[in-house]
Amino acid sequence: MAKCAILYKSKYGSTRQYAEWIAEETQGDLFVLPKVTAAQLADYETLIIGGGLYAGQVSGISFLKKNFEALKTKKLIVFSVGASFDNEETVEKMKKENFPPEMWNSITFFHLHGALNYSAMNFFDRTLMKILVSSFKKKPPEERNAQMQYMIDTFGQNTISLNRDFIKPIVEAAKN
Ligand SMILES: Cc1cc2nc3c(=O)[nH]c(=O)nc-3n(C[C@H](O)[C@H](O)[C@H](O)COP(=O)(O)O)c2cc1C
Numbered sequence: 001m002a003k004c005a006i007l008y009k010s011k012y013g014s015t016r017q018y019a020e021w022i023a024e025e026t027q028g029d030l031f032v033l034p035k036v037t038a039a040q041l042a043d044y045e046t047l048i049i050g051g052g053l054y055a056g057q058v059s060g061i062s063f064l065k066k067n068f069e070a071l072k073t074k075k076l077i078v079f080s081v082g083a084s085f086d087n088e089e090t091v092e093k094m095k096k097e098n099f100p101p102e103m104w105n106s107i108t109f110f111h112l113h114g115a116l117n118y119s120a121m122n123f124f125d126r127t128l129m130k131i132l133v134s135s136f137k138k139k140p141p142e143e144r145n146a147q148m149q150y151m152i153d154t155f156g157q158n159t160i161s162l163n164r165d166f167i168k169p170i171v172e173a174a175k176n
Contacts, residue, residue, distance in 0.1 A: 001175050002045035002075065004028030007036055009051045009060030012121070014114030014162060015081040019050050021164050025171045033060035038067040046075040046174050052114065053082030055128075058098045068103060076107045077173050081114035083159075084147055086166065108173050112166045116159045129155070 004026040008019035023030045028048065031040070041047060051059035058080045064071065080098075084090045090111045095104060118126060133155045136148040144152070 001026060003043060004046045004048060004174055005031055005041055005044040006048045006050070007031045007033050007060070007063065008049070009033040010081075011052050011054075011059065011125075012115070012117050014112075015050045015052045015059070017162055018079070018081060018112055018114075018167055019048075022048055022050075022167050022170055022174075025167065026174050028174075033063050036063065038070040041071065041074075044074065046077070047071060048077045048079070048170065048174060050079045050081060050112075053080045053084065053094070053111075056093070056097050058094060061098055065099070065103075068106075072106050075174070077110070077170060078107050079110040079112055079170055081112045083114065083116050083151060084111065085150075086111045086113055110170050110173070112170075113161050113163075115161055116154065116157075118156050119158055 006019045006023045006026070006028045008015045008030070009032070010016040010019070019030060022028065026048070029044075033051070049061060049064055051061055058078070061078065064076070064078070080094045091109050094111055095109045099107065118129070121129070133151050136144060136152050139148065
């Protein structure tokens with residue numbers, strides 16, 4: 001397998017755990033964003049960049065956007081980690097809301113379902129979650145999607161939904 005660098009930004013640990021599993025399976029090197037420079041990545045052929053999703057934004061990807069010209073000849077894989085389920089709609093939304101169209105064809109995108117750890121959340125994040133879930137509750141049940149219902153049902157509980165199998169498509173993409 002080509003030499004891999006796994007770069008990640010994680011607030012509550014879900015992305016870190018996935019990045020560590022990916023590094024084990026690809027025998028890649030781990031880097032924590034934003035403490036990385038493009039020059040440090042010169043010898044890597046594959047970059048796997050992961051970040052937690054917060055209000056639809058993937059943490060840490062400003063590094064890739066700023067250094068795209070220098071990095072675009074490498075194999076680029078991006079994964080988001082969030083409460084959203086992994087499906088085509090989530091991946092498309094993440095791609096379109098976080099990257100300009102000229103980058104779409106140069107990157108392979110993935111989304112991994114992450115934990116929601118209410119007991120670790122700071123006051124600000126817990127308040128944001130409360131506002132978000134209240135807005136879902138105001139919708140009539142027939143207008144809620146599965147994601148909204150899941151957030152309502154699990155509000156206040158720690159959901160541990162990390163699964164090592166979820167990284168398989170990313171490891172495969174890094175190999176091919
Ligand atoms: C304030 C806040 C906003 C969030 N916004 C989203 C979101 O827009 N989409 C999503 O799928 N998950 C969202 N989440 C869930 C996180 O992405 C999820 O907990 C993820 O596992 C965090 O990864 P990390 O621990 O590596 O930072 C949000 C969580 C918090 C606390």
